[in-house]
Amino acid sequence: MRLTRNFVVCCGLSAIMGTALAxxxxxxxxxxxxxxxxxxxxxxxxxxxxxxxxxxxxxxxxxxxxxxxxxxxxxxxxxxxxxxxxxxxxxxxxxxxxxxxxxxxxxxxxxxxxxxxxxxxxxxxxxxxxxxxxxxxxxxRIGASDAQLGGSMADFAKNVLKADTVAVIDDRTAYGEGIATEFLREARQIGLTVVGQDYTNSNAVDFKAILSTLKTKDPDAIFYGGYTAQAGPMVKQMHQIALKAKLMGGDGICSAEMAQLTGELASSVYCAQGGSALDKxxxxxxxxxxxxxxxxxxxxxxxxxxxxxxxxxxxxxxxxxxxxxxxxxxxxxxxxxxxxxxxxxxxxxxxxxxxxxxxxxxxxxxxxxxx
The missing domain is CATH 3.40.50.2300 (Response regulator)
Structure with a gap:
């Protein structure tokens, strides 16, 4: 009986421990x-x-x-x-x-x-x-909002790039339109002249018509609200038609993929990411x-x-x-x-x-x- 009781107690404790550690x-x-x-x-x-x-x-x-x-x-x-x-x-x-x-x-x-x-x-x-x-x-939200990203790029255009005139293109997605709107809001507020505003879509690959029109307006910088898949070809086509404006954007174009798509032309691209620089x-x-x-x-x-x-x-x-x-x-x-x-x-x-x-x-x- 003692052995049986001990066995039952031990089994009971084992069951409890097993449940606790399951x-x-x-x-x-x-x-x-x-x-x-x-x-x-x-x-x-x-x-x-x-x-x-x-x-x-x-x-x-x-x-x-x-x-x-x-x-x-x-x-x-x-x-x-x-x-x-x-x-x-x-x-x-x-x-x-x-x-x-x-x-x-x-x-x-x-x-x-x-x-x-x-x-x-x-x-x-x-x-x-x-x-x-x-x-x-x-x-x-674990990243910055468009107001922070778009606004910071407008400030950068004026204060760092010393731009006077800018143009805006967006891809009509909620992201692209949202960040472009915030860029425009801040740009106008700080005195930048917006010389053009145009639209594309998130599947487009040919931007020469839009870019040729913007070239006649000679903007110092172009802000693109959209993603790398479109921004990459856009940079190449800007170079092909000798449009000298800098391309700017938000976190949608701020990745190593941009350099993969454009090579050395990426040196004319500026973009904003939420957060501090990790390498710091x-x-x-x-x-x-x-x-x-x-x-x-x-x-x-x-x-x-x-x-x-x-x-x-x-x-x-x-x-x-x-x-x-x-x-x-x-x-x-x-x-x-x-x-x-x-x-x-x-x-x-x-x-x-x-x-x-x-x-x-x-x-x-x-x-x-x-x-």
């Missing part, structure tokens, strides 16, 4: 363009998130006396609003604790309504101010080195922000002692203070990043460098 899996969702002409940005974001999950699982996390294994459900929204809404519903239904992305404003705005309805926190880099003007409490800090330099050694490619734009975003989600889970309660995670992020690789994160009442710094970059020897 593994649980938690999914973090990601929505981004993993195929198509913006796939470079989408994969860059995904790579940053995967590095963070690798680090978190190596610790590992323990929440509620359970060992937590994080998984990334990375979904291809193709940069398409309709697909993005479908992806949003899929990630909601999957039980993902929080969402990284979307990358594109045109996707993020409609998708955010789905996520908001389900009470799921999203951490996008999509920059159109309309995203956070909807009155939702689940959006936490020891942790930033270490991240750049690790990224390149892991993926055998250069980091593009927001990999470090997606790394930081993943870490913030994990911090929210730890602080609220939950692996399932989306509401608690969302509420924690609203008041979060986090120092990450790409900078300090804290959000205002609308979900914008407080005091988001911007850095202007150019290209030297085909490398993206802070100006």
């Amino acid at each position: 593994d649980t899996s938690v999914t973090i969702g990601l929505s981004g363009p993993l195929t198509g002409n913006q796939a470079g940005s989408g994969k860059d974001n995904e790579n940053g998130a995967r590095l963070a999950i690798q680090d978190l699982n190596a610790k590992p996390l323990t929440i509620g006396r359970q060992k937590v294994t994080l998984k990334l459900d990375s979904e291809d929204d193709q940069g398409d609003p309709k697909v993005g809404v479908q992806i949003a519903q899929k990630l909601v239904d999957s039980g993902a604790i929080a969402i990284l992305g979307p990358n594109n404003s045109g996707v993020a705005i409609p998708a955010s309504r789905v996520f908001n309805g389900a009470g799921v926190a999203i951490l996008p880099v999509a920059s159109n101010p309309a995203l956070t003007a909807q009155g939702f409490n689940n959006i936490f 800090t020891e942790t930033g330099r270490a991240f750049i080195k690790r990224y390149k050694s892991t993926y055998s490619m250069e980091m593009l734009v927001y990999a470090a922000n997606f790394y930081d975003g993943t870490m913030m989600i994990a911090q929210a889970m730890l602080a609220t002692n939950t692996t399932t309660d989306r509401t608690k995670v969302r509420a924690y992020l609203a008041n979060a203070q986090y120092d990450g690789i790409a900078g300090h994160y804290a959000f205002d009442s609308t979900g914008n990043l407080k005091g988001a710094p911007t850095t202007v970059y150019t290209f030297r020897k085909s490398q993206l460098v802070p100006y």
